[in-house]
Amino acid sequence: MFPILIDSHTLQGRIHEMASDLRKAPGEEPLLLCVLEGALPFSRQLCRYLGRGVDDFDCIKLSSYGDGTVSSGTIEVVQDMAEDPRGRRVVVLEDIVDTGRTLDFLRRRLLDQGAEKVEIWTLLDKPDRRIVDVPLTGVGFEIPDQFVLGFGLDVAGLYRDLPYIGLYQEDLVQQQQRKEA
Ligand code: IMP
Numbered sequence: 001m002f003p004i005l006i007d008s009h010t011l012q013g014r015i016h017e018m019a020s021d022l023r024k025a026p027g028e029e030p031l032l033l034c035v036l037e038g039a040l041p042f043s044r045q046l047c048r049y050l051g052r053g054v055d056d057f058d059c060i061k062l063s064s065y066g067d068g069t070v071s072s073g074t075i076e077v078v079q080d081m082a083e084d085p086r087g088r089r090v091v092v093l094e095d096i097v098d099t100g101r102t103l104d105f106l107r108r109r110l111l112d113q114g115a116e117k118v119e120i121w122t123l124l125d126k127p128d129r130r131i132v133d134v135p136l137t138g139v140g141f142e143i144p145d146q147f148v149l150g151f152g153l154d155v156a157g158l159y160r161d162l163p164y165i166g167l168y169q170e171d172l173v174q175q176q177q178r179k180e181a
């Protein structure tokens with residue numbers, strides 16, 4: 001229903017490349033840390049291509065958006081990770097870096113907790129929107145300043161399960177709602 005920005009085939013191809021980059025990247029065995037819920041499809045697919053077990057895989061649930069399409073700026077840990085990051089090389093897996101606030105918060109928190117190294121691998125990057133400069137190790141796609149959805153990304157909890165990245169258009173949602181009414 002939404003215009004496609006990145007189709008499923010292109011996503012899979014790029015995630016495959018990122019997995020091979022991650023496998024070749026220097027450093028100790030990483031603790032993979034998926035930022036819930038948006039990065040789940042990306043993380044799953046990346047792990048599949050990495051061919052690793054789930055021993056060193058953890059999740060953390062952060063919230064910054066509430067139900068809107070504009071970041072609230074306040075980050076909260078909704079559900080903490082289970083593993084101890086102390087002394088670890090932590091590879092954070094994220095769906096999208098927008099203002100950079102979420103990952104700046106998470107990166108600092110992990111370092112405060114004693115992580116030896118924090119790398120950020122994100123499927124999407126919206127560089128035009130950056131407010132806080134956060135170092136990115138892996139980027140799947142740079143995208144323009146438009147609100148996107150699908151492949152984990154949501155609008156108020158909806159559209160996460162689309163297999164592609166689409167451009168959010170409110171008028172399309174309203175049209176659909178009128179049809180259904
Ligand atoms: P940041 O803190 O502004 O970098 O925002 C990071 C979080 O905002 C991401 O992890 C997403 O959950 C959400 N986000 C940012 N841009 C979009 C978008 O275009 N679509 C859906 N979610 C987004």
Ligand code: MG
Nearest residue numbers: 035038095096
């Ligand atoms: Mg996210």
